[in-house]
Amino acid sequence: MTDLVLPSAVRQATTDLIEEHHRRDLLRSHGVEPRHRILLEGPPGSGKTTLAEAVATEIAVPLLTVRYEALIGSYLGETASRLDVLFSAVRIRPCVLFFDEFDAVAKERGDTHETGEIKRVVSSLLVQIDRLPSHVIVIAATNHAELLDRAVWRRMQIRLSLPKATREGKIELLRSWSARTGVEFGKSARSIADRLRDVSYAELEDFAEDVQRRQILDGFDADPGAVTERLLKIWANRAKPALDLDG
Secondary structure (H helix, E strand, O other): OOOOOOOHHHHHHHHHHHHHHHOHHHHHHOOOOOOOEEEEEOOOOOOHHHHHHHHHHHHOOOEEEOOHHHHOOOOOOHHHHHHHHHHHHHOOOOEEEEEOOHHHOOEOOOOOOOOHHHHHHHHHHHHHHHHOOOOEEEEEEEOOHHHEOHHHHHHOOEEEEOOOOOHHHHHHHHHHHHHHHOOOOOOOHHHHHHHOOOOOHHHHHHHHHHHHHHHHHHOOOOOHHHHHHHHHHHHHOOOOOOOOOOO
16 A cells, blocks of 8 residues: 555545454444445546555455456346356455446446446446445446446445546656665656656556566666666657547
């Protein structure tokens, strides 16, 4: 957790959740269960998956990630059946059940463009989440919170927003990453953050790992500043995703 770049309110909320699960026996002695339904909202690369991984690590339980290609079926009733199998399997063991792109299966049921089958899937999903014991921590992540069914918001006990990467956050991440790995950039974290001003936290970690790889291949007697400069120039010319002209 200490290596993550998080807003203070998000860090505190996550720390509280972890404490609840470490001290769940105390809570239960008072007839109270630890919270276990969390919604993470934020743009791509803001750290939602990394935060889910950190929660699983801190509580010492496996992280189980839902793969939609294995969940969404093309036939009537197939997706709901697969949901039944999934939830029956996970409820018997402590774990973090991570749904990325949660809006793909939990869309607003009032959306007139959605089919009756999708609406039934949403209803089934929400019922299944309600029935999970507290030792199964559900973390649902979305880039499009506005698409989620309103009932999802009511069911989630903790709702956290992870913002777009900031300059200060990038500086903190670079310094933390360097301290953790022992890899020196040969340039200040501020200058790197300024030159990579449009990247997300996830992309910034990719850049740092690129530097590490190149230093290993070039030999650690190579000038780290020269290695970093070389990669900064490559990253400045990276292909960018096409603009979404429809929206």
